[in-house]
Amino acid sequence: MPVRFQLNGVLIEENDVSPSMTVLDYLRENRLLKGTKEGCAEGDCGACSITIQSALGRVKTVNSCLMLVPQLDGMSVLTVEGLSAPDAPPHPVQQAIVDNHAAQCGFCTPGFVMALYAFTQTGETVTPDSIHEAIAGNLCRCTGYRPIVDAAVSLGSKAEKVIPPAIEQSEYYTDGNEDFFAPRSLGDLVALKSQHPEAFVLAGGTDLAMRASKDRQPFGQVISTANVTELNQIERDEVSVTFGAAVNYTRALPVLEDIAPSFAQLVRRLGSRQIRNLGTIGGNICNASPIGDTPPCLIALDATMIVHGTGGRREIPADAFFTDYRKTALEPDEILEAIRVPLPxxxxxxxxxxxxxxxDQDISAVVGGFAVKIENGIVISARVSLGGMAARPARAPTCEAALIGQPWTLDTAIAAGTVLAEEFTPLTDFRASQGYRARVAGNLLQRFYLDTTQQDMPVEVMAL
Ligand SMILES: Cc1cc2nc3c(=O)[nH]c(=O)nc-3n(C[C@H](O)[C@H](O)[C@H](O)COP(=O)(O)OP(=O)(O)OC[C@H]3O[C@@H](n4cnc5c(N)ncnc54)[C@H](O)[C@@H]3O)c2cc1C
Ligand code: FES
Ligand code: FES
Incomplete structure (x- = not known):
């Protein structure tokens, strides 16, 4: 089956495009749509922003440099050229940029226009915070952000909603050399994984697509989890919430906000809106980066990884899932099916x-997840988990022991922080030195104490 999608209102069928080609390259080279720019080719600048929408979904802004062409299957795609017809007046978003003098060299402008177009489509209330979040993934090096924000403010959220046509999605695409599988059921996903052990499992692709965009390496075989029904569910019962491994951050956020607002606040700083629209918690976990943002939080919350292979389903506690640098407890035939988070x-x-x-939009030097229970002023349980401090995200048992049984006071937090700083031997790299990491990790315990006991104490400095 070809890859079928609507591009700026026209139905396209592609039969011989490499499945390893990025959407950005495809738009610029195959479709000569050069309005979509390449700045960084790694998801950082937003110059390549486009929007995608499925028949049932909402408009999402994404980085086209981090998407592979078969990921467009079934989507309606809009580039800056498609916002208004060539002989029609500029789209209101484009006109707002002009009216507010929000472009100088203009290189970043198409990306901002597409991010703002998606923003108007979400129907969010226009506030400094919502504008900030909507364009945090777009860099401008010469205009400065004030006129761009002015343009956003002038737009409001009064856009007409567009419902794209339903386009049948295919479960398999090949250009004759490489294969892209897009199974719809968990059973098919597991079967494909065992039949093609060398295939790359692709969720949102915000990590994996770097292989195509930066390294320029073909994938050979890809198995996408994006259309697997079971992996796209969020289920809640009296004791837990279970996120399917293919649920993206944008969908997970409102649920996280409800069950663990602090976790949601952290996820809002994970990448940009473009990244969160595609990236998944499952991908963050399986990537097993020592500086991934969600693992320390999931370990502290005592989450469980539900994995599935040819032998069936099994469950692994989050703190046993990460075995070494970028290594997990997944067997070669297994995939991550879901993540179960107990309701705190x-x-x-x-x-x-x-x-x-x-x-915004920065990889962490240190991530900390802290969970304690206090009874009569005494810490009766503690789970402390850190990222950025070792080859893998890990608990801090000595620090936890220094907390349990102690009165919940600033002195206890300081003492446990000292233990924490000594418990790990972090690396020095371009993000942070060993000394900085150790000290900041220890200090986070003081912050945790002050944050949770001194309501009036500001522990976060925010730009106004
Ligand atoms: C600009 C930018 C900013 C970023 N900022 C952050 C940040 O602030 N914090 C952070 O933690 N990360 C960040 N990332 C990294 C990335 O966005 C996250 O790790 C994201 O969660 C990856 O999810 P994904 O769905 O895109 O994974 P993918 O890229 O699709 O996959 C990642 C890995 O997981 C494997 N995988 C995916 N799903 C499964 C499954 N169900 N079973 C088995 N294996 C699977 C893949 O094979 C691959 O090895 C950033 C990335 C970019 C490009
Ligand atoms: S080119 Fe910079 S985000 Fe895609
Ligand atoms: S106008 Fe030049 S980078 Fe934004």
Whole structure:
């Protein structure tokens, strides 16, 4: 079956495009749609932003440099050229950029236009925070952001909603050399994984697509989880929420906000809206990066990884899932099916902290997940988990022992922080030195204490 999608209103069928080709290359080279720019080719600048929408879904802005062409199957795709007809007046978003003098060299402008177009389509209330979040994934090097924000403010959220046509999706695409499988059921996914052990499992692709966009390496065989029904579900019962491994951050966020607001706050700083629209918690876990943002939070919350292979389903506690640097407990024939997060009990005090050089769109130097229960002023249980401090995200048992049985006071937090700083031997790299990581990790315990006990104490400095 060909890859079928609507591009700027025209139905396209592609039969011989390499499945390893990025959407950005495809748009610019095969379709000569050069309005979509290449800045970084790694998801950082937003110059390549386009929007995608399925018949049932909402408009999403994504980085076309991090998408493979078969991921467009069934989508309606809009590039900056498609916002208004060639002989029609500019689209209101484009006109707002002009009216507010929001472009100088203009290189970033198509990306901003597409991010703002998607923003108007979400129907969000226009506030400084919502604008900030909507364009945090777009860099401008010469105009400065004030006129761009002015343009966003002038737009409001009054856009007409467009419902794209339903386009049948295929389960298999090949250009004759490489294969792209897009199974719809968990059974088919597991069968394909065992039949093609060398195939790359692709969720959102925000990590994996770097192989195509940066390394320029073909994939050979890809098995996409994006259309697997079971992996796209979010199920809630009295004791837990289970996120299918292919649920993207944008979908997970409202649920996280409800069950663990601090975790949601951290996820809002994970990448940009473009990244969160495609990227998944499952991908973050299976990537097993020592500086991934969600694993320390999931370990602190005592989550369970549900994995599935030819032998069936099994469950692995989050703190046993990460075995070494970028290694997990998954067997070669297994995939991650879902992540079960227990609903935090009312007496659980939980916070997640991300320390990075920039507030937005930055990889963490240190991530901390802290969960304690206090009874009569005494810490009766503690789970402390850190990322960025070792080859894998890990609990801090000595620090936990230094907390349990102690009164929940600043002195206890400081003492446990000292233990924590000594418990790991972090690396020095371009994000942070060993000394900085150790010290900041220890200090996070003080922050945790102050944050959860001194309501009036500001522990976060925000730009206004
Ligand atoms: C600009 C940019 C900013 C970023 N910022 C952050 C950040 O702030 N914090 C952070 O933690 N990460 C960040 N990332 C990394 C990335 O976005 C996240 O790790 C994301 O969660 C990956 O999810 P994905 O669905 O895109 O995974 P993919 O790229 O599709 O896959 C990642 C890995 O997981 C495997 N995999 C995926 N799903 C499964 C499954 N169900 N079973 C088995 N294996 C599977 C894949 O084979 C691959 O090895 C950033 C990336 C970019 C490009
Ligand atoms: S080219 Fe920079 S985000 Fe895609
Ligand atoms: S106008 Fe030049 S980079 Fe934004």
């Amino acid at each position: 009990s009312p007496e659980l005090v939980f916070r997640a902290y991300k320390v990075s050089k920039r507030f």
